[in-house]
Amino acid sequence: MLKRTMIIVLFFSLFLSAVPKEAAATGSAWAVIDADTGRLLEGYNENVRLPIASLTKIWTALTFIESGSSFGDVTISPQASSAEGSSIYLKQGMHIDAETLLYGLMLRSGNDAAHALSEQAGGSLEGFVDLMNDKALVYGLKRTVFTNPSGLHDDHHLSTAYETALMLRYAMDNDKFREIAMTKNHRYEGEDQIYSWRNKHRLLHSESTAIAGKTGFTKTAGRTLATYFEKDGKNIIVVTLNHSDDWNTHKNLADKVFSSYKLTTVAKKGTYAILPGVEMELKNSIRLLLKKGEKAKLQNIVRIPKGKSEKSTGLWTVLFDNEPLIASEIIIKQ
Incomplete structure (x- = not known):
């Protein structure tokens, strides 16, 4: 009986060791797409709907830029100044131009900046979220739903690794978004405030092939990351959802695709x-x-x-x- 038990335990251990690392991470996903065509090149659970945290702000920025709203001064409301989560420390009543808010949104993931931009372009946070969802449908993002502009957790606020990669692809086609998302450091001097921001995306500072992207995190979503890579005329986007070792995963996936795919x-x-x-x-x-x-x-x-x-x-x-x-x-x- 003891011998039989040992055999069963050994078999079970061998089975576990054969399970891919990705499958062991419940609720995780990743996708690599060709940034020029949107074709999925590599992926795991790429079409599974999951929380994306602050990768939401890619769509927030594009929605604001394409809304036609003024890039002039924005007055910070009490609701914006007290927004939950990551912040660029906007104060109620202060005036700051929308372009600076976009830099604070993308480089430092300011939820207060997201709220202020939403009120400016949508008349209200709810109105702006409607714009975000309408734009998602126009771009064919059928598995994506937004309930807020920041990525704060909501059971209905979901996308997929593949569609999030498409979000960055579409956004990078916009010159203003591309300029902001590629910025490593930004300094702003206003009448009453000075901001100096370093892009939170670590790979933009350490990898020559990583040119743009966005970070994200909530307790429910885990770590989320989107990166736009360029090398020898090849343009790809990597997105990981709920991956703890995301920096290395992005580098490894990019290296794998660059070496196995030829520009033909x-x-x-x-x-x-x-x-x-x-x-x-x-x-x-x-x-x-x-x-x-x-x-x-x-x-x-x-x-x-x-x-x-x-x-x-x-x-x-x-x-x-x-x-x-x-x-x-x-x-x-x-």
Whole structure:
């Protein structure tokens, strides 16, 4: 009986040692995407809905910037000055420009800055959250719901590692957001206050390939992290949710993807004869991150307008596994 028990215990121990580290962390997830196309390159639980903590502020910043709200002075309300959680120590009644609040939001994760920006652009915190959710739907983030602009815990405030990576991808397409998110240090001198902020994202200061990102933490969400990496023309985004060793995880995942994926030209710029008397011009080459064996999964579809005209435009679309991945405008000459 004793021998049988020892065998069972040994078998159970071997089983546990075979479980991947990711699976041992309940409620954790990660995703690596191609920042140019949004394609998922690597992931674990990437579509599981989880709390994202202050990674929420990526969407808060983009929503404010694209709202058309003034970048002028914002008067800090009692509610903003007393916002729960991380703070840049705004005082009730003070006046500070919205751009500075955006830096405080992204570099120092100020919940008071998030509240003040929300009131400025949405008329109220609730009104701004509606804008955030509307924008999420417009961008196709179907598994993302916001209940506040800061990332404070709420059972309904959830996203996924994959959609959070997409948030950073869409936000980095905005020049103002990109400028702020890439800033390592920012100094502001107002009439009554001076701020000097260092970006909390450690990798921006230690890794040359990490150019932007956002940190996050709540007791429920654990540590959350988003990083935008660039290397040799390759652009990727890494997101981890509820990972304690997130700095090393991001570096390791980025290194793995950069080494295993090549930037491959799948369509060269130039002029192509597609029909008798009809040519098309592709002005820029189409390049994709592909690993060994993936090129066989690509398809090219060219759409040209009906009718005859001396010059018109069409679309060259590249599909991966029968799903549209990237498209480029072409000029049709007849």
